[in-house]
Each structure stands twice: as C-alpha cells, then as structure tokens.
Amino acid sequence: MLGGFLVIGGLGVVIGVGLALASKIFYVYVDPKIEAVEDALPGANCGGCGYPGCSANAVAIVGGKSSPASCVAGGPDVAAQIAEVLGVEITLKEPDISRPGCYYGVQDADVKYLYQGINDCRAAALLDGGAKICPIGCLGLGTCVRACPFDALSMGPDNLPVVDTERCTGCGTCERLCPKHIITLTSTSERMIGEYVTDECTAPCQRDCPTGINIPAFIQEIRNNNYESALAIIKEKCPLPLICGYICPAPCELACRRNLVDEAIAINPLKRFVSDYEMQTGKHLTPFKAPGSGQKIAIVGGGAEGLTLSYYLARLSYHPTIFEAKPQLGGILRYVIAEDRLPRKVLDHEIEGILETGVEARTNMRMGHDFDLQSLFEEGFDVIALTKGGFDSRQILKPDPSGYDASVPSVFTMLDFIYSLSKGKNIRESRRVVIIHSGLEGLELARKCRDMGAQKVTIVSSLKAHELPIELQDAKRLTAEGIIVRPSTIVTSLRGISRRLVRVAIEETDPIGELPEETMTIRADTLILAAGRLPEFVFVRSEEAEGLEPGEIAWETIESFRTFPGGNDGICTPPEPGRISDSSAVVKSLLSGRRLTRAIHRYLTDGTIPPIQHLVCEADAVLDVREVHDVSPSERERPDILDVTGDSKRAWIFPSEYPGLNEASAKKEAERCLRCGLICYRKQK
Amino acid sequence: MTDYILLVVSCIFVNNILLMQYLGNCPFLGVSKRMETAVGMGMAVVFVLVMAGAITWIVDSLLLKTFGLEYLRTLSFILVIASLVQFVEMFLRKSIPALYSGLGIFLPLITTNCAVMGVCLINIMEEYSFLQTLVTSFSYAVGFGLALVLFAGIRERIILARVPKPLQDTSIGLVTAGMLSLAFFAFKGMV
Ligand code: SF4
Numbered sequence: 034m035l036g037g038f039l040v041i042g043g044l045g046v047v048i049g050v051g052l053a054l055a056s057k058i059f060y061v062y063v064d065p066k067i068e069a070v071e072d073a074l075p076g077a078n079c080g081g082c083g084y085p086g087c088s089a090n091a092v093a094i095v096g097g098k099s100s101p102a103s104c105v106a107g108g109p110d111v112a113a114q115i116a117e118v119l120g121v122e123i124t125l126k127e128p129d130i131s132r133p134g135c136y137y138g139v140q141d142a143d144v145k146y147l148y149q150g151i152n153d154c155r156a157a158a159l160l161d162g163g164a165k166i167c168p169i170g171c172l173g174l175g176t177c178v179r180a181c182p183f184d185a186l187s188m189g190p191d192n193l194p195v196v197d198t199e200r201c202t203g204c205g206t207c208e209r210l211c212p213k214h215i216i217t218l219t220s221t222s223e224r225m226i227g228e229y230v231t232d233e234c235t236a237p238c239q240r241d242c243p244t245g246i247n248i249p250a251f252i253q254e255i256r257n258n259n260y261e262s263a264l265a266i267i268k269e270k271c272p273l274p275l276i277c278g279y280i281c282p283a284p285c286e287l288a289c290r291r292n293l294v295d296e297a298i299a300i301n302p303l304k305r306f307v308s309d310y311e312m313q314t315g316k317h318l319t320p321f322k323a324p325g326s327g328q329k330i331a332i333v334g335g336g337a338e339g340l341t342l343s344y345y346l347a348r349l350s351y352h353p354t355i356f357e358a359k360p361q362l363g364g365i366l367r368y369v370i371a372e373d374r375l376p377r378k379v380l381d382h383e384i385e386g387i388l389e390t391g392v393e394a395r396t397n398m399r400m401g402h403d404f405d406l407q408s409l410f411e412e413g414f415d416v417i418a419l420t421k422g423g424f425d426s427r428q429i430l431k432p433d434p435s436g437y438d439a440s441v442p443s444v445f446t447m448l449d450f451i452y453s454l455s456k457g458k459n460i461r462e463s464r465r466v467v468i469i470h471s472g473l474e475g476l477e478l479a480r481k482c483r484d485m486g487a488q489k490v491t492i493v494s495s496l497k498a499h500e501l502p503i504e505l506q507d508a509k510r511l512t513a514e515g516i517i518v519r520p521s522t523i524v525t526s527l528r529g530i531s532r533r534l535v536r537v538a539i540e541e542t543d544p545i546g547e548l549p550e551e552t553m554t555i556r557a558d559t560l561i562l563a564a565g566r567l568p569e570f571v572f573v574r575s576e577e578a579e580g581l582e583p584g585e586i587a588w589e590t591i592e593s594f595r596t597f598p599g600g601n602d603g604i605c606t607p608p609e610p611g612r613i614s615d616s617s618a619v620v621k622s623l624l625s626g627r628r629l630t631r632a633i634h635r636y637l638t639d640g641t642i643p644p645i646q647h648l649v650c651e652a653d654a655v656l657d658v659r660e661v662h663d664v665s666p667s668e669r670e671r672p673d674i675l676d677v678t679g680d681s682k683r684a685w686i687f688p689s690e691y692p693g694l695n696e697a698s699a700k701k702e703a704e705r706c707l708r709c710g711l712i713c714y715r716k717q718k
Numbered sequence: 719m720t721d722y723i724l725l726v727v728s729c730i731f732v733n734n735i736l737l738m739q740y741l742g743n744c745p746f747l748g749v750s751k752r753m754e755t756a757v758g759m760g761m762a763v764v765f766v767l768v769m770a771g772a773i774t775w776i777v778d779s780l781l782l783k784t785f786g787l788e789y790l791r792t793l794s795f796i797l798v799i800a801s802l803v804q805f806v807e808m809f810l811r812k813s814i815p816a817l818y819s820g821l822g823i824f825l826p827l828i829t830t831n832c833a834v835m836g837v838c839l840i841n842i843m844e845e846y847s848f849l850q851t852l853v854t855s856f857s858y859a860v861g862f863g864l865a866l867v868l869f870a871g872i873r874e875r876i877i878l879a880r881v882p883k884p885l886q887d888t889s890i891g892l893v894t895a896g897m898l899s900l901a902f903f904a905f906k907g908m909v
C-alpha cells in the first residue's frame with residue numbers, strides 16, 4: 034500500500050518537476066497582449082476577419098497586420114476592448130452586412146430546366162450555372178442560410194434569402210459560399226458611393242439613370258405607402274431629387290421596359306411626387322450618417338456638383354465647407370436656369386436640406402482672390418476639391434479683366450493664356466511649360482512660350498505618335514527648338530508648393546516595353562490646358578518636401594476617377610478635359626460629384642483609389658430582355674391640369690406651373706412598374 | 719518478419735481501434751466534419767501514440783512490474799500520458815514550430831483521447847515486447863487516422879444530402895459510423 038503511494042507520488046513529483054523544468058527550457062515568449070486580445074475576441078472562429086480563426090487574428094492584430102476593428106462578429110464593443118489592450122485608438126467603421134441582390138425566386142423566374150439534385154446551391158451551380166436563365170440569379174437552395182454561423186439568414190416566402198440585419202455580423206461566410214455571388218457584404222456608405230457593375234442585378238431604368246437611382250426599389254416603396262423610405266432610397270444616389278423631378282430629362286424613362294408593352298412608367302413624376310411630399314412636410318428627411326473621421330474638406334464651387342460632393346462627404350461624417358464666389362449657392366441652377374423651369378423655392382428647399390446635413394458654406398469667396406490653396410491648407414483643410422462648374426463658370430463670375438482665372442497656381446486654360454497675351458499682359462515668367470494639346474495650336478503656343486523665354490516646353494498628348502499632326506511628329510527638329518512632344522501620354526497629377534506649380538506627373542498609356550514602376554514626373558512651372566475650363570482637381574497635402582521653405586506647404590492632386598487600369602483618362606484628357614463626367618444635365622453633375630466623393634473617401638481611408646472594373650455604364654452590352662410577356666397594357670397616369678382653361682402647352686414648357694401627380698395617381702402609376710431585374714420582371718399570373 | 723506484417727494488418731484493419739474496438743469515439747465524431755482537420759488529427763495521433771506506447775511500456779516494465787504495483791496501471795498511465803502530451807506540446811512549440819502550428823490545436827485534444835490509453839493498455843495486456851509495442855502503437859494510430867479520414871470524406875458528402883431534420887448532424891453521423899463499422903467487419907478472420 035505504502036509502496037503504491039510512494040510510486041505514484043514519486044511519479045507525480047518527477048513528472049511535475051520535469052514539466053516545470055521543461056516549461057523553463059522550452060519557454061517561448063508569447064506576448065501577453067495576444068492572450069488578452071484572444072480573450073476579447075468572441076471565439077466564433079467564423080473567419081470573417083480573413084484569418085483561419087480567432088487566435089490567428091489575435092496574433093495578427095498584436096503584430097499590427099490586422100486592425101483592432103477587424104473582428105466583424107464582435108463589432109464595436111470588441112474593437113474597443115482590443116484597442117484598450119493595445120492602447121491605441123480606433124476609427125470606427127460602418128459595419129458591413131450581407132445583402133442579397135436577387136429579387137425573383139426560382140419559382141418566379143424563367144428556368145432552363147428543373148433541378149432535382151443535391152440540395153446545395155454549389156452543386157446546382159455546377160450544372161450550366163444553375164437552372165435559371167439569368168446567369169446571376171439566386172438558386173434558392175439555401176446554402177447560405179445553412180452556413181450562417183449567427184443564424185441571421187432565413188429563406189423568405191419567395192425562396193430568396195432574407196437577412197436579419199440585427200443578427201448579421203458581417204462575417205462574410207455567406208458571401209464566400211454563395212456560388213452565384215448573390216449575397217455580398219455592403220454598407221450604406223459603400224452603396225452610396227458605389228457604382229453598378231455588370232454582374233449585378235439592375236433594372237434597365239436604373240442603369241440608364243446617370244446617377245443610378247434604384248428606381249424599382251423606390252417605386253416599390255411607393256406601392257407600399259412608405260414615401261419616406263422611397264425618398265431615402267432616392268437620396269442614396271441623388272441628393273437633389275426635387276430639382277431633378279423638375280428639370281431632369283429622364284433618360285430612365287426611355288429605357289423603361291414598360292415601353293415594350295405600352296408606355297414608360299412616369300419615373301420622374303413619381304420622384305417628384307415623393308420629393309414634393311417631403312417639401313410639404315416642411316422638414317428634411319434626416320439621412321443616414323456613417324461614422325467617420327471628420328477631416329475638413331474644402332469644396333470650391335457651390336453648384337450642383339459641389340453641393341452633391343458636400344452632401345455625400347457630410348453623410349460620410351467629414352466636415353465639408355463650400356466656397357462660392359457668388360452671393361448664393363446653386364451655381365447654374367440659380368444663375369442660369371430660368372425661374373419658370375425651376376422655382377427658386379424648390380432650389381432653396383433642396384440647398385437647405387444639404388446644408389442641414391452638416392455642410393458649411395462661405396459665399397462671396399473667390400479662389401485666387403479671397404483665398405487660395407496655401408491659405409486653405411493653412412486653415413487646416415485636408416482636401417481641397419475644385420467643382421468649378423459645367424459651363425465656363427467665369428461667364429457667370431464676370432472675370433477679372435486681366436483675363437485669366439487665377440484659381441490654381443500656374444495652371445491656365447489655353448484661351449485665358451492667349452487672351453491675356455493678346456492684351457499685352459505678361460504672364461509670370463515661366464521656364465518650364467507643359468502644354469496639354471494634340472494640335473497645331475499647341476505647337477504654336479509652345480513656340481510663343483519659347484520666344485517669351487521658356488527654356489523647355491513639353492507638349493503632352495494622349496494621341497499616339499502617328500495620329501498627331503505631322504509637324505508634331507518631327508521630334509528631332511522640335512527638340513532642337515527646345516520643344517519636346519510626348520505622345521500617348523496623360524497627365525495624372527500636379528505637384529506644387531504653396532503658390533507655385535513644381536512638377537507634373539505623367540503616364541504613358543501605350544508604353545513601349547515594360548510599364549515604369551512609378552509614374553514619371555517632369556518639372557514644370559506652368560501648365561496650359563487645351564480646355565476652356567479647369568478640371569475637377571482634388572488637392573491634398575503631399576509628403577514629399579524637397580526644397581520647402583519654412584511655412585510652405587507641398588501639395589499634389591489625386592486622380593479622382595479612372596474606370597479601368599490602363600485607360601487613357603488622366604486628369605486633363607480631351608475631349609472633355611478632366612471632367613469625370615459631362616455636365617449636359619444636372620443629374621450628370623450629381624454623378625461626378627459622387628465620383629469625387631468616392632475618390633476622396635477612398636484616398637482618406639485606404640490611401641488608394643482603385644479603378645472600378647466592369648462598370649455598367651461602360652459595358653457594351655448588359656443582359657436584357659427584348660420581349661415582355663404576360664403583362665397587360667395600362668395607361669400612364671398624367672397629372673391633372675388644374676386650370677383647364679389655361680394653356681396646357683405652356684405647362685409643358687414651364688414645369689413649375691405643371692402640377693405633380695396626386696397621391697392616388699402616383700400609387701396607380703407605381704402599380705404599373707414591373708420591378709425589373711436583369712431578366713425577370715413582375716408578370717401577371 | 720511475417721509476425722510483424724500480420725501485427726500491422728491486424729491493428730489497422732481487423733482490430734481497428736475506432737471501428738472494431740470503439741475507442742476514441744469523441745474525436746471520431748468531433749473532428750470528422752472537415753477533411754483537413756481529420757488529417758491533422760490523424761497525424762497528431764500517430765505522433766503521440768507511438769511516444770505514449772513507448773513511455774508507458776517503459777514505466778510499466780521498469781516501475782510497476784518491479785514493485786508489483788500492476789493495479790496502479792490505469793492511474794499512472796493517465797498521469798504519464800497527460801504529462802507527455804503537455805511536454806510534447808512545449809517541445810514542439812520551441813523546437814519545431816512548423817510542426818507545432820500544424821498539430822498544435824489537436825494535441826490538447828489527445829490528452830483525453832481514450833484510444834491512446836486503450837492502445838497502451840492493450841500493449842501491456844498482450845505482453846508485447848518493446849519493439850512490438852512500437853509497431854502496434856504506430857499501426858493502431860494509422861488505423862485511427864484511416865477511419866477518421868474515411869469518415870470525414872463521407873460526412874463532407876452527407877452535408878450536401880437532404881437529411882430529415884431529426885437525423886441531422888450527429889445522429890446521421892452515428893448511423894454512418896455504424897455502417898462503416900459493419901463494413902470493417904468484413905476484415906474479421908482475415909488474419
Ligand atoms: S444567395 Fe446564393 S447560396 Fe443563397 S440560396 Fe441564393 S444562390 Fe444559394
């Protein structure tokens with residue numbers, strides 16, 4: 034008996050001592066923070082952070098490879114705990130939640146065959162991409178629902194997954210599993226600044242709306258009597274819905290699928306109906322605001338584009354300030370468009386709504402006169418965006434008699450430049466001039482600059498060498514003259530210090546041989562654009578600091594929008610130089626305002642502005658149907674003209690006298706909408 | 719030589735520790751949902767079992783047998799195996815971190831794996847020599863891994879099938895395990 038005690042006891046002691054020794058000998062230093070972080074993590078091992086499990090992410094967080102806010106399942110509480118452990122601050126990010134993007138279940142969609150195989154979407158997708166004709170349609174077998182570790186998904190009545198937004202943690206399990214990429218993680222802010230891509234279910238009207246309003250969704254909300262949510266959907270893409278309701282040319286209605294049956298849905302009047310509804314309440318719908326970091330952003334120009342930009346920036350929780358040269362905001366909307374077409378009370382209502390989101394406005398402020406880049410940076414603005422207008426805004430501004438617009442240091446439009454030359458004004462002595470031009474006028478101007486004492490003039494053109502005028506192809510002779518021609522080249526950014534331009538970054542679109550690792554820059558103290566107006570430059574402070582005098586600030590521009598890599602649209606490219614979209618209608622300015630927002634937001638959060646691949650508006654063809662079946666014709670609703678004795682033709686010309694749809698006819702009209710998708714639409718059963 | 723070959727075959731197939739002796743069923747059901755983890759667990763068992771077999775054999779013959787304390791076998795084996803696993807974990811972490819990160823999470827699971835304990839006891843009861851102990855331990859472990867991998871393969875496919883609600887997950891797992899076990903009965907009488 035005693036022996037037993039001794040042996041087991043002895044064994045225990047020996048092993049105990051052995052293990053104790055071993056733990057000393059084989060001691061591996063583990064950062065106690067890792068354990069603390071791991072304790073803070075929920076332990077769901079869902080993989081939403083991109084690491085195989087919570088402990089792997091803990092190691093990555095402590096090692097600085099992963100963000101303290103990377104745990105999507107834990108949310109802000111866990112992030113705060115981790116930040117405390119690490120002793121850092123975190124900037125909260127709006128949570129992503131999953132969002133299914135298919136609207137017609139298998140039973141309502143056109144199918145190629147009947148599927149009766151294994152009950153799993155991944156298996157079903159192997160057979161010619163699934164039974165549906167639509168290549169991006171939900172297969173409805175609920176693989177995502179079963180896989181969700183947080184029970185946030187269920188199969189809805191129409192055989193489409195439904196997300197419980199309370200439960201969804203944004204772990205991304207469903208997104209990874211769905212073979213059709215139906216379910217994706219997005220946040221409201223991502224959707225706000227996002228654009229439609231080809232493998233996304235979009236309605237024809239939605240694709241043709243320049244600003245991309247989710248038309249079927251808002252019409253559906255009208256059907257359900259939720260006018261406010263209808264407006265919220267519109268405002269996600271269009272911050273000036275009432276203005277658009279009045280003066281938008283409504284290209285969406287031309288694309289409406291209902292045209293194949295009878296007549297397009299009155300999309301624009303419906304939009305005006307919900308916006309009128311808001312105006313009648315006298316209040317503005319408070320838009321969703323994403324948590325953000327609150328950088329200060331200056332917007333030069335308070336027209337449609339500047340207003341849009343400031344609205345989105347405010348919704349992303351930045352602090353935008355508009356600088357407007359005229360006494361009131363509105364730009365062309367106020368100073369050019371006739372009051373009969375756009376009543377000023379409508380305009381004021383909309384501008385008020387935008388200012389209410391947290392936008393500051395300073396009027397009677399002219400760039401280059403009352404303030405400039407240097408003074409704005411000194412005031413603490415992190416980004417300065419130029420939204421100087423669709424028309425040549427100097428026409429409205431009654432330009433300086435000196436002739437040129439002095440807003441951006443050493444950057445001139447060619448017209449300004451030549452005009453001031455002809456007036457005998459001497460534009461500051463320049464040594465290195467860059468001219469963006471592809472024609473003979475550019476060459477002529479280059480020679481003029483040489484005569485005026487410029488040492489080197491570079492002509493940059495996006496055309497290929499053999500497409501240039503023959504005079505510009507003779508590189509040898511021109512070099513002897515001190516003129517260098519760079520074909521197939523675009524300007525991608527400007528760099529300067531305080532009130533002067535220093536360098537121009539260029540990129541070859543059609544490089545011979547390997548693409549250079551970094552963009553090339555050439556020295557320049559004057560840049561002349563072929564355009565009649567300045568592009569939408571976005572200035573940020575630059576890290577580079579060569580030759581900085583005390584008190585000076587180095588700046589550069591960022592490239593705001595490029596649709597595909599290698600595309601030849603730098604910041605100042607003809608035919609619409611530097612415009613990230615044209616301004617032929619107010620909605621188009623809204624689009625460019627939003628694209629600028631995307632660029633600024635990406636730049637401030639991720640540091641890079643990735644091009645969007647497969648943009649719907651760039652794609653040659655997007656799947657659509659040519660015939661519509663099982664839809665009975667019905668007449669388009671028209672507003673009642675109140676004064677039957679009046680001239681109804683006049684009402685067409687002056688929409689302010691033209692009443693909108695009343696509630697009953699708006700609802701009737703909304704019923705006509707087919708709620709289209711890529712292929713599916715509402716059929717009468 | 720043929721003895722050893724027979725020993726190997728019998729340990730892997732005929733007396734498969736999981737499917738014929740029903741030892742170590744918790745990891746069999748627990749870690750068999752995905753092939754990857756099943757393979758990892760199989761490897762970890764091979765590694766630990768060979769070491770545990772050897773050490774317990776030494777403890778038994780040098781300590782317990784000499785003092786006539788065979789009745790303390792179960793107790794002391796538990797002690798030895800648990801601390802062995804601990805030790806191995808520490809050792810790997812320091813010396814072979816790559817192997818550690820591969821087997822890491824499975825090692826603590828093995829502490830409570832009755833298949834390991836079972837094999838060690840079988841080795842003693844069958845009065846194998848040290849070399850035979852090594853061989854049987856290794857082959858039992860291989861048998862364990864084989865069953866686990868087979869089972870994981872089946873289970874990965876079962877998730878895709880339409881299983882009636884009350885039978886889902888563990889229930890269907892047990893039914894499948896039973897059938898797999900029946901299949902292994904075919905090896906009976908082979909050796
Ligand atoms: S969203 Fe994808 S995984 Fe979910 S049911 Fe539809 S096709 Fe299947």
Ligand code: SF4
Pocket residue numbers: 236237238239248249252288289290291298300705706707708709
């Ligand atoms: S029917 Fe409705 S969803 Fe379809 S194109 Fe017309 S407005 Fe858009």
